[in-house]
Amino acid sequence: MSASHDAAHADHGGAGLKLYFAVFAALLVGTWLTVWVAGHDFGVWNTPIALAIACTKAALVLLYFMHVRWSSRVVWMAAAIGFVFLAILLAFTVSDYATREWLEIYSAPLKGR
């Protein structure tokens, strides 16, 4: 792929094969890393570390494989809004269940055994 060819596709939603291959390699390294860290105990950080690696991999897929990096602002907004609403869904769900036991009037239907 020549440089001029890559430039021609940059504004058309795409990139050169080298970049795609680098992203592919990074995703495989990320997979290996997430398996590796799972074999070690980082205490309360186990899940945050796993999620941080997953989010990094997800960002690579979104930006490069899904071409969001080269997409218009309205596409950026559409893509982002999905994750904003997901964050709202998770935040309100967790804030409800995590705080139910604060009030003794509730019999806490979900209690660890």
Add this chain to the structure above:
Amino acid sequence: MSDSHGGHGALAHHFEDLEQQREAHTLGMWAFLVTEILFFGGLFAAYVVYRSAYPEAFANASNQLDPVLGGINTAVLIGSSFTMVLAVHAAQQRRKWAIFGWLWTTIVLGTAFLGVKYVEYHHKWEHHLIPGPNFLFEGQPGGSEQLFFALYFSMTGLHAFHMVIGAGILIWLSVLALKGRFDEPGRNAVEMAGLYWHFVDLVWIFLFPLLYLLGRHQ
């Protein structure tokens, strides 16, 4: 992606030009993907709630899954996303045999993923790990471990269902490619199918550590 009536082949009559048409296709696909994020999001929310309520049962149940098979499947699915990107790249260059070849490589990898999934499901069936009256966990009738497996089968099942639909779409596009559908500029179907396929990969990137690896370090 309707055919226009005369004039520019790929351009539908209600669009000004191919660029505007492409933008509309991309935005429409993303509107659909946003609903998909929240579709899977409901299951992820259920996972968060029940895992925090029964952390030990979830970790023990998770250790019944095979992280080697899960890891291989993650690599296979990431590989299929890479070949999908190559199919989209070929479509932008309008090389129909390259489109056909990369689409079928993607379909084969997707099918390999589903084959491994079948082996895993079969193993769970034989070991009484399907939630319901016959559920047994380490010889005991079902406790909270059933919740983990109910979520495991819902999440991976919905994900696998998306892959089956995706493979069907790719087979259909490979036929269209050979018929010369993508020979002219302005055909976006391969790229839109690519967005869908990558989204399915994205879901698995979160499912793998959350389902397979959460109890490994114990």
